[in-house]
Structures are given as structure tokens and as C-alpha cells.
Amino acid sequence: MNSKTKRVALITGASSGIGKDFALKLLAKGYVVYGGARRVERMGAIESAGGSILAMDVTDDLTMTAAIERIIREQGQIDILINNAGYGQMGALEDVPMEAARRQLEVNLIGVARLNQLALPHMRARRFGKIVNISTTGGKCAGPLGGWYFASKHALEGYSDSLRMEVQQFGIDVIVIEPGGIDTEWGPIAYRSAQEYSGQSAYAPMVTSMLNAPALNRKLPPPTIITDLLLKALKSKRPHTRYHGGEMAGLILFLKRFLPDRMLDRVILKAIR
Secondary structure, three states: OOOOOOOEEEEEOOOOHHHHHHHHHHHHOOOEEEEEEOOHHHOHHHHHOOOEEEEOOOOOHHHHHHHHHHHHHHHOOOOEEEEOOOOOOOOOOOOOOHHHHHHHHHHHHHHHHHHHHHHHHHHHHHOOEEEEEEOOHHHOOOOOOOHHHHHHHHHHHHHHHHHHHHHHHHOEEEEEEEEOEOOOOHHHHHHHHHHHHHOOOOOHHHHHHHHHOHHHOOOOOOOHHHHHHHHHHHHOOOOOOEEEEOEOHHHHHHHHHHOOHHHHHHHHHHHOO
16 A cells, blocks of 8 residues: 555554454554554554554543544544454353443443444545454354353344444445454453352353363464454455354354254353363
């Protein structure tokens, strides 16, 4: 890309894992990249590669507003918004406090929606934009001990469908990426919360089985698997509405599509035992 054609991208959750890989790969491809995260001290590699870093919390409206205002002030446009920030709240639904449930929805859904609201007027003005919402195969196929996480991602999938139909008239694409298992910090953090909330409850045997299940303890592919999907979507003039990749992603989505609910329940429960 030359200086007149460079696209400007904002990536949330850019301090580690998939978000960090997104930022570094887009910089290498010639994009202007702003990486947003709470842990700005962990984004030195992005800054060294030529990116800009933003202190951003998707539950804090002031930081999101300031981020968009800075990008428009410095670049005059925002072309790509990658909503990657999120986490997994695990634990049995009976055990997880409502405060924790609300925060899960605030981060994984409401924060995404608010940042989109802030970016959309600038995309509409130029009649171009790509909004990429990072979901999960769990946004289509839920399992036990992660109900609030799965609920947030199911909601994100429906939200994305409505947004796509609303903004396509302005030349804006809405793309959902559904990772399966990927080697990031997500798993260890999520599974600790399952232990915290349900490790001593009536659901403790299920937690123990899940934590020891071979399916959840195998070596996972690197974040670049998902970055390749992102690059494919961004290059396309007519991107797919959804992309999936990572450990068991295709199989999970296939089973969800074709198995009756109770049969799928049995398959999932057997996998975590």
C-alpha cells in the first residue's frame, strides 16, 4: 500500500494472543494500525513495529471515545474496526454471581456495540468500512460451565447479523470470525474462573472432568490461523459473512448444524469427561 491508499485499522484486545498477532501482521502488510488494550505495557512490540497504542477499556466510554477521536484527528478516517477484546466467564450458571455475568455481557457485547456506534459515522461518511467481530464456535454451539460466555457470543452473532443488514447500504461490511481452540491466554484464565466459582459446589465433579478432559488439554494451533482468515476477509471485495478456523471449529459447527439438540448434548458431555 502507498501512503494514499493505506487503510486505518483499530484493533481492541491487542496486548496479547489473536489481537496482538492481528496488529503485527496488518502492520507488516502496510496498514496503519492502532492497538487498543488496558495493558498498554504489553504492546511494545506493536509500537516498535510502527503501530500506535491506545489505553482502552471497552467498559469505559471515555477511553473508547478518546480512541476514535484520536484516530480521526491523526488520520482523518477509520476503515477497519476489529472487535477482538473479550474473555471467557466460566462456572456453572447457578454459581456465577450476577455481577460477574453482567460484566461478561458488558465486555463481550455492549463494549463492541458502543465502539461500533462511535466508528460508524466516520465509515458512513466515506461509504466504506469493515467491522470484524471476533466471536467463537461457542457463539453457535454452547456447552456446560460457560453459559454466560456462550450467551454473550450467541448475542454477538445475532447483533452482527442485524448490523450487517443495516449498514450494507453504506458500503460497510460486517464480518464475524469464529475461532475454535487457539493457543492464547483465553483458556487458562477461563478455566480458573470455573474452578473459582464451581470448584467446590455441586458442580465440582463436572469442573474436574472438564479440566482433565483430553479434548481440552491438547496442543492448540497458533493465533496466525485466525489472522490468515482476517487477511482473507480484508482483501476480499465481497467477504463472507463468517469465517471459522482453529481446533475442532469445522467439526463443532458441522455437528451443531446436523445433530438434534439432545444428541449434541451427549457428544459435548462425553468430550469433557
